[in-house]
Amino acid sequence: MNKTIDFTIPTAAYIHIPFCKRRCFYCxxxxxxxxxxSRGENSHTISQYVxxxxxxxTNSPIFQQPLQTIFFGGGTPSLLSPQQLADILKTLEKRFEISSQVEISMEIDPGTFDLSHLxxxxxxxxxxVSLGVQSFQEELLKKAGRSHTLTDIFTAIExxxxxxxxxxxxxxISGLPHQTLSQWQxxxxQAISAKPTHISIYDLTIEPGTVFNRYYQPGDEPLPSDESTVTMxxxxxxxLTxxxxxxxEISNYAQKGHQCQHNRxxxxxxSYYGFGMGSTSYIAGKRFTRPRKTQEYYQWVENGGIIDCQITSLEDRLLETLMLGLRLAEGVNLSNLIEQFGDDQVLKIKTCLQPYIDKNWVEIMNDKLRLTDPEGFIFxxxxxxxxxxTVSSQ
Incomplete structure (x- = not known):
């Protein structure tokens, strides 16, 4: 990390666009x-949300730093009309200012946009843009509840x-029901042939309340075995390498110079701003979470957006720094850890990880603590x- 940057001042904004054509079975x-x-300005629901x-x-507090990254996630942001996107960007510019070098990312799904929209x-x-392909097999797209087809994927890429x-x-996504290693390969x-500058690989997680959770248990067929997902x-x-x-990063690959700056x-x-239903802000060590249901979110905004914030303790901040930073191939900077949390804490961390250093799952090199690839990332x-x-018991 660059110590000249004040990381307590947000220069990134996540914008949640919650609308989808259908809910995927893992979502x-x-x-x-x-x-x-129903999409764009033809949808009263979307217009009202925007x-x-x-x-x-407009009502949010500001910290007098222009936005360097903006990320439209969802949901399916490509269901927005260009005018709706313009309205949101104009509001962000008026409230915060936007850097001339800003990275503006947008999640888009095949079959939800045409040439004019793009x-x-x-x-x-x-x-x-981040294209939610998930699989290049028609049968797996159906089994995952995706709304697009293989033809939609190739059209979107073009x-x-x-x-x-x-x-x-x-x-x-790897680890889908019935997915084989040959299908994954x-x-x-096919992804490489599409010539993206960046590829994200996510291992399926069975989340409570999802369609998949009603039908499948982790480790049971037709889900691939743990051994198969490790092989994938x-x-x-x-x-990809x-x-x-x-x-x-554990789940992300990029051509040189094409890492996602917002996710970093x-x-x-x-620190970062979060706006929209269910989104979270993290500012100066405090987390602010918005209601996850539409009408509750609307009422919350109408009431002035008063948020019950969760203050991050020093212990939690250390855990978050480790859990997030060790996702990166470069790992975490030990000197920065010592500066923020003290020599004793860093010594305890090293002692805790020594068995895994011996297994070659963890490396300490050039003042960095990092996980090895692929074994360290896998475990x-x-x-x-x-x-x-170790940290929580102190």
């Missing part, structure tokens, strides 16, 4: 299903290249659980 995010035809979202932004998004300043979006990220190779992780690491992608804010445990949860017990 537990705060979303609102609008179906296949109006209230802008009201929240050109308009780019003209408004969107310079990074449109992104036609518009020439500077930063193009593509998302895939095929998806990886190692396969992704080998194929051989194709020239840097494995810079999270991994470096820096990260084991080590983080041990760190949690």
């Amino acid at each position: 537990d995010f705060p979303i609102f299903v609008v179906g296949n035809k 109006e209230i979202l802008c009201q929240e932004i 050109k308009s998004y780019a003209n408004l300043g969107v310079n990074r 449109l992104i290249h036609e518009v020439v979006i500077p930063e193009f990220s593509l998302d895939l 095929h998806s990886l190779n 992780y190692k396969t992704a690491q080998k194929i 051989n194709a020239g992608y840097e494995h810079y 804010v999270y991994w470096e445990n820096r 990260s949860n084991v080590m983080l659980s041990k760190l949690f017990l």
Whole structure:
């Protein structure tokens, strides 16, 4: 980390757009299903949300630093009309100012935009898109409850290249029900063929309350075995790094110079704004979470947006710094840890991790504590659980 930067002052904003054509079977995010035809200015539901979202932004406190990154997540932000996106960006600019070098990311789903929409998004300043492909097998898309088809995927990729979006990220999921290693290899190779500058690989997690949670238990068929998911992780690491992608974070790969700057804010445990239903802000060591249900969020904004904040203790901040920072290939800076938390804490951390250093899951090199790739990343949860017990018992 650069010590000249005050990481307590937010320069990043996450904007939650909760609307989806349907809810995917693995999704537990705060979303609102609008179906296949309702989108943009043709949807009163979306228009109302954008109006209230802008009201929240306008009423929010400011810290006199222009935004360096903006991330539209969801949900499916590509269900917004260009005018709705413009309204949100204008509100952000008026309230905070936006850097001339800003990274503006937008999650987009195949089958939810056309050439006109994508050109308009780019003209408004969107310079990074994240395409939610998830799989290149039609049958797996159906089993995951995705609303798009394989044809939609290839059309979306063509449109992104036609518009020439500077930063193009593509998302895939491993460990889906019935997914085989050969299917996973095929998806990886198809992703590379799409020529994105960035690829995100997520291992399926069965979350409470999801459709998958009703039908599947982790480790049971038709989900791949733990051994198979480890093989899929190692396969992704080998194929993508051989194709020239840097494995810079547990789940993320990028061509040189194309890392996601917004997500680095999270991994470096820096402050950020969050706006919209269910979103969280993290400012000066305090977390502010908004209601996860639409009408409750609307009422909350109307009432002035008073938030019950959770103050992060020094112990929690240490755990968060470790849990987030160790996701990065570069790891965490030991000198910074000592400066923030003291020599004794860092010595306890080293002692706790010594068995894993012996296993070559952890390295200490050039004043950095980092997990090895792929073994350290694969067994990260084991080590983080041990760190949690060590820090929490003090």
